[in-house]
Amino acid sequence: MTTNGSDPERTQLREKLELAFQQLCLAETRIRGLAGRAGIEPEVIELADPPWQGSPAADEGSRRGADVPRDDVPEDAVPDHADEASWWTADRAARPPPLTPRPGWACSTLAGQPVRIVGISVRGFDGPRLRRVVAMIAGQQQRGRSFVPVFLTDSPDAAVFEEYGYAYEYLPGDDRRHAFPWIPDWGAYLARRRRMVERKWNLAEVIVFGTSEFGR
Amino acid sequence: MTAERHADDDILSLRLPVGTQDGAPALRPAPAVREPPRPPALVETDVAFLADFSVVGESAWRIEAETRIQAQSGYDTVFIHLANAAPDAPPDARLNPMLAGCLDAGIARPVDPAATAVRCRLLVLHQPDLLFDRLLDGGTETVPRILADRVIAVAGEPATADAARRRARRDAMLRSLFGPVLSWMEPAGAAGPGTECWTPATWLVPGRRPGLRHRPVIGCIVPPVRGWFVPDRHGIGGYGASGHDAGTAGLPPGVAGLDAALHALTLPGATAPPPPWQEIGADRMDPVRFIGTVDILVPPAWSADPVVSDHAVAHALVRGIPVILPPGLRPRFGDGPIYAAAEAVAPTLRRLLGDAREYRSTSLASARIARRTMGPDGHRARLHALTGVVPRPLGPERTARGRPSRTRRILFTGAGDVGLGHLTRLLAVARHCGAAAAPVFACIGPGLRIVEQAGYPAEFLTPGRHVFDDTQAWNAWLGAQFEAMLDAHDPAAVVVDGSTLHDGLVRAVGRRRGCSLVWIRRAMWRPEQANGPLLARERFCDLVVEPADLAEACDRGHTVAHRGHAIRTEPIRLLDREDLLDRTRAAAKLGLDPDRPAALIQLGAGTNRDVARLIDAVLAALARHREIQTVIADWVSAPAAPDLWPGIRRVRGFPLSRYFDAFDLTVSAAGYNSFHEILAFGLPALFLPNLHGAMDDQRARAAFAQAQGCAFHLDEPDPAALDPLLDALAQPKVRALLRGNCRRLARPNGAPAAAAAIMDRTVMDRTIMDRI
Numbered sequence: 007m008t009t010n011g012s013d014p015e016r017t018q019l020r021e022k023l024e025l026a027f028q029q030l031c032l033a034e035t036r037i038r039g040l041a042g043r044a045g046i047e048p049e050v051i052e053l054a055d056p057p058w059q060g061s062p063a064a065d066e067g068s069r070r071g072a073d074v075p076r077d078d079v080p081e082d083a084v085p086d087h088a089d090e091a092s093w094w095t096a097d098r099a100a101r102p103p104p105l106t107p108r109p110g111w112a113c114s115t116l117a118g119q120p121v122r123i124v125g126i127s128v129r130g131f132d133g134p135r136l137r138r139v140v141a142m143i144a145g146q147q148q149r150g151r152s153f154v155p156v157f158l159t160d161s162p163d164a165a166v167f168e169e170y171g172y173a174y175e176y177l178p179g180d181d182r183r184h185a186f187p188w189i190p191d192w193g194a195y196l197a198r199r200r201r202m203v204e205r206k207w208n209l210a211e212v213i214v215f216g217t218s219e220f221g222r
Numbered sequence: 223m224t225a226e227r228h229a230d231d232d233i234l235s236l237r238l239p240v241g242t243q244d245g246a247p248a249l250r251p252a253p254a255v256r257e258p259p260r261p262p263a264l265v266e267t268d269v270a271f272l273a274d275f276s277v278v279g280e281s282a283w284r285i286e287a288e289t290r291i292q293a294q295s296g297y298d299t300v301f302i303h304l305a306n307a308a309p310d311a312p313p314d315a316r317l318n319p320m321l322a323g324c325l326d327a328g329i330a331r332p333v334d335p336a337a338t339a340v341r342c343r344l345l346v347l348h349q350p351d352l353l354f355d356r357l358l359d360g361g362t363e364t365v366p367r368i369l370a371d372r373v374i375a376v377a378g379e380p381a382t383a384d385a386a387r388r389r390a391r392r393d394a395m396l397r398s399l400f401g402p403v404l405s406w407m408e409p410a411g412a413a414g415p416g417t418e419c420w421t422p423a424t425w426l427v428p429g430r431r432p433g434l435r436h437r438p439v440i441g442c443i444v445p446p447v448r449g450w451f452v453p454d455r456h457g458i459g460g461y462g463a464s465g466h467d468a469g470t471a472g473l474p475p476g477v478a479g480l481d482a483a484l485h486a487l488t489l490p491g492a493t494a495p496p497p498p499w500q501e502i503g504a505d506r507m508d509p510v511r512f513i514g515t516v517d518i519l520v521p522p523a524w525s526a527d528p529v530v531s532d533h534a535v536a537h538a539l540v541r542g543i544p545v546i547l548p549p550g551l552r553p554r555f556g557d558g559p560i561y562a563a564a565e566a567v568a569p570t571l572r573r574l575l576g577d578a579r580e581y582r583s584t585s586l587a588s589a590r591i592a593r594r595t596m597g598p599d600g601h602r603a604r605l606h607a608l609t610g611v612v613p614r615p616l617g618p619e620r621t622a623r624g625r626p627s628r629t630r631r632i633l634f635t636g637a638g639d640v641g642l643g644h645l646t647r648l649l650a651v652a653r654h655c656g657a658a659a660a661p662v663f664a665c666i667g668p669g670l671r672i673v674e675q676a677g678y679p680a681e682f683l684t685p686g687r688h689v690f691d692d693t694q695a696w697n698a699w700l701g702a703q704f705e706a707m708l709d710a711h712d713p714a715a716v717v718v719d720g721s722t723l724h725d726g727l728v729r730a731v732g733r734r735r736g737c738s739l740v741w742i743r744r745a746m747w748r749p750e751q752a753n754g755p756l757l758a759r760e761r762f763c764d765l766v767v768e769p770a771d772l773a774e775a776c777d778r779g780h781t782v783a784h785r786g787h788a789i790r791t792e793p794i795r796l797l798d799r800e801d802l803l804d805r806t807r808a809a810a811k812l813g814l815d816p817d818r819p820a821a822l823i824q825l826g827a828g829t830n831r832d833v834a835r836l837i838d839a840v841l842a843a844l845a846r847h848r849e850i851q852t853v854i855a856d857w858v859s860a861p862a863a864p865d866l867w868p869g870i871r872r873v874r875g876f877p878l879s880r881y882f883d884a885f886d887l888t889v890s891a892a893g894y895n896s897f898h899e900i901l902a903f904g905l906p907a908l909f910l911p912n913l914h915g916a917m918d919d920q921r922a923r924a925a926f927a928q929a930q931g932c933a934f935h936l937d938e939p940d941p942a943a944l945d946p947l948l949d950a951l952a953q954p955k956v957r958a959l960l961r962g963n964c965r966r967l968a969r970p971n972g973a974p975a976a977a978a979a980i981m982d983r984t985v986m987d988r989t990i991m992d993r994i
Contacts, residue, residue, distance in 0.1 A: 033864075034864040037864050037865070037866070038864065038865070041865060041868055044868075046865075046869065048865035048868070048872070049813075049871045049872065050856065050872045050873070050874055051811070051812055051871065051872070051873045051874070051875075052874055052875055053811065053873060053874065053875025053876070053878070053880075053881070054675055054875055055811070055875070056676050056876070056877060056880070057797065057801040057880060058653060058677075058801075102695065102698035102699055102702060103695065103698075105684075105689045105690075105691050105695060105696065105699055106689060106690040106691050107688060107689060107690065108687070108688055108689065109690075117690055118690060162670035162671040162673075162674050162680065163670075163671055164667075164668055164670065165668075165860070168668070173684065173688040173689065174688075175682065176681075176682035177682075178680070178681075182674065182679065185674075185678070185679035186679050188660075188711070188712075189710060195710060199706070202702070202703070202706060206684075206699055206702075
């Protein structure tokens with residue numbers, strides 16, 4: 007994290023970082039191309055085999071689906087007013103001011119600049135598809151230099167965002183619903199989290215890729 | 223509404239419209255607006271509290287305690303707020319978190335006095351002087367519309383002759399406003415002849431069984447003042463004080479040298495106490511929670527009449543926490559506390575802290591007495607007398623959210639986002655918590671996939687390096703996110719692994735009750751990191767667990783002096799021997815020939831050192847040994863790196879140690895988890911420690927292993943030094959020698975003991991009240 011500084015040395019460092027990242031991307035592309043033409047394919051073995059699996063809650067949820075024991079919440083439970091401004095507890099949570107996301111390595115000089123923060127919802131995207139979307143957004147950002155993206159994802163693989171130097175937010179997808187059997191209203195829970203994300207980054211808008219939207 | 227000022231009165235004397243004097247419910251005069259008046263909504267309730275709910279101090283304690291007892295007894299309660307009534311109240315004052323907790327729990331309802339009238343059996347009016355200030359400013363139009371069968375006004379000033387005269391005039395006004403049956407009560411300790419006392423009463427807080435903490439804590443609450451809860455610019459809770467000097471805490475006489483921590487909770491306006499007191503601001507820890515973290519409560523000064531919170535004493539005693547007071551306070555507090563003159567304080571403390579049985583019997587005896595005099599029964603009895611409503615038998619609070627959860631969820635989170643060390647230890651502990659606990663993970667940064675593959679639910683927290691703002695701004699949102707998670711998952715404990723406890727996390731957990739804070743703090747901090755102040759944060763924890771380090775004889779870090787403050791366990795490992803795949807299966811998974819030697823290169827995530835250069839040097843040295851198959855470990859938390867070494871197999875996954883038997887040697891960093899796994903499973907190694915300033919003392923570990931004959935150590939992969947070491951490791955006899963020496967250092971896995979300590983010491987059963 008850095009403080010908001012505009013001194014020449016810092017600007018110069020960010021410019022170098024931008025250039026270095028762009029050159030690195032180019033070098034990686036060339037290396038892959040050369041290796042491919044030489045018939046050398048990378049051999050990466052993915053291991054996903056922990057010796058144990060499951061927690062009591064997750065096991066219970068997966069076995070019983072929606073019919074899992076949960077706290078005895080009456081029908082007329084007090085609605086969650088954590089985000090509502092009730093008349094005399096208005097804004098009692100006193101949310102802190104929004105954060106500024108890192109702009110990404112390819113546009114490091116946008117750090118601290120007054121550009122729009124845009125949410126990019128990539129719910130349902132993973133692996134190569136996700137990588138293509140991130141690359142596309144990065145390309146647009148480099149051309150226009152008018153926004154900083156914050157990716158909104160349900161993929162637990164965050165490597166691509168780290169690679170590009172972007173901030174991201176994660177919400178579990180519906181396929182992970184069973185891991186949280188104690189949450190009575192999954193939709194409301196996701197919606198609250200989304201509202202928090204929007205406030206946290208002061209998102210100017212959310213652009214949705216795919217058919218379902220982050221937090222909805 | 224018209225008013226006349228009488229020259230000999232210090233307050234407006236109001237001529238009331240006909241209709242109120244006979245007790246009929248004419249709740250407010252006709253408004254001076256042109257629109258036809260809308261009839262107010264009407265709320266009926268058993269007990270209504272009328273006060274400024276942003277105020278911090280004894281009245282807030284009192285209201286919360288009584289509200290909880292009422293909820294446990296089946297009474298309905300509403301809060302009617304006098305916003306910013308006092309002239310010196312800050313405009314941005316917010317609801318006191320203690321009282322907000324009552325609303326969040328659904329055991330009290332807020333009422334809008336501008337739009338709602340209240341009909342109640344009992345109105346309890348705290349700080350009536352505030353109400354009169356309001357009347358002075360705005361007249362009766364600003365007064366909430368309440369009609370009560372019975373009114374109790376708890377005086378906010380000592381019972382003097384002047385106060386008695388003022389009270390006589392205010393008495394008539396209150397009767398006309400709220401109801402004809404009115405009683406004045408003095409707060410405890412202020413009652414004089416002919417006056418009644420509204421004695422403090424506290425509810426039974428479910429909590430840990432009486433018994434000394436691992437490292438005893440002596441606590442005090444520095445005198446409260448009239449202050450208000452005001453968030454700071456980052457939205458983190460702070461306090462504004464009224465300007466009154468509340469003083470500070472002195473040291474109990476003779477306690478210097480006692481092997482106990484001294485924690486002082488400072489309320490608004492209080493000055494930070496001098497060392498050896500460790501200050502805990504009330505914006506970082508809820509006062510009731512604070513009391514639950516101490517073993518003995520003492521007053522902030524040993525004078526004849528120190529300022530002591532009635533409710534703090536009541537809370538402590540009822541929970542079985544001994545309270546030591548000067549003898550002069552006996553008339554006020556009765557037989558529950560221990561009374562000691564100044565010269566007797568130190569011997570009393572030594573006696574209690576030095577003998578666990580003595581401590582337990584004292585705490586049980588004090589609690590039995592206190593529950594008779596300061597427990598919920600006194601308040602229940604007076605409620606019955608005042609309202610005519612029979613309280614139901616005490617039970618868990620009936621809240622709108624149902625009964626407290628029986629599931630002991632535990633929230634695990636790492637303090638850092640470099641590598642997977644913190645997450646690995648947390649997974650190791652979670653794995654051994656057993657079926658009684660349901661782990662949930664909050665990952666700061668990478669690790670989500672690993673947690674989900676392990677079968678646990680995972681949440682995400684933004685790492686600091688994702689934001690451009692300063693640390694305070696990031697901490698504010700970290701705290702907000704934690705609060706949201708704590709609300710959603712309601713864990714019984716939060717377990718943090720790391721070298722620091724972030725402020726946002728401390729505040730979020732500190733303000734909650736029934737949620738313990740556990741710090742898993744591995745040692746081997748680099749002495750030049752000057753992390754001493756971070757260690758002081760252990761005062762916010764209910765438990766500190768320090769897993770041993772095989773190299774701890776070489777530890778020069780700041781945690782060494784704090785070993786006695788923590789429960790120590792054997793080194794924590796994620797896997798045990800039986801979790802490893804045998805050589806044949808492991809080699810098959812990795813595509814290796816089990817009949818040829820194999821080397822694993824695992825040098826870390828590469829986020830703070832140039833692992834590519836190191837790998838390159840190692841591969842060049844290993845290339846001289848064509849019989850050795852080489853595998854490079856890609857860190858799962860790192861972005862996919864370009865394939866710079868075509869023809870060399872790469873493996874990506876977690877936990878890699880499961881496949882150790884496929885390898886004959888490794889070139890590895892010396893982080894805690896890799897180091898202990900390599901030695902525990904006897905994998906011959908060359909350690910290339912990560913020397914980055916932010917890391918732990920990996921060089922010391924590597925040097926230790928070499929000194930013990932268990933491994934080789936090299937700081938820099940200089941070919942002149944690297945080649946002979948790898949030549950040696952290529953020799954089966956050398957590897958056999960290293961393996962044998964590793965077996966000599968073998969120690970059990972500390973993860974089960976850490977899990978047991980967490981479950982036993984901190985996870986409270988919140989559905990069962992203490993049975994003392």
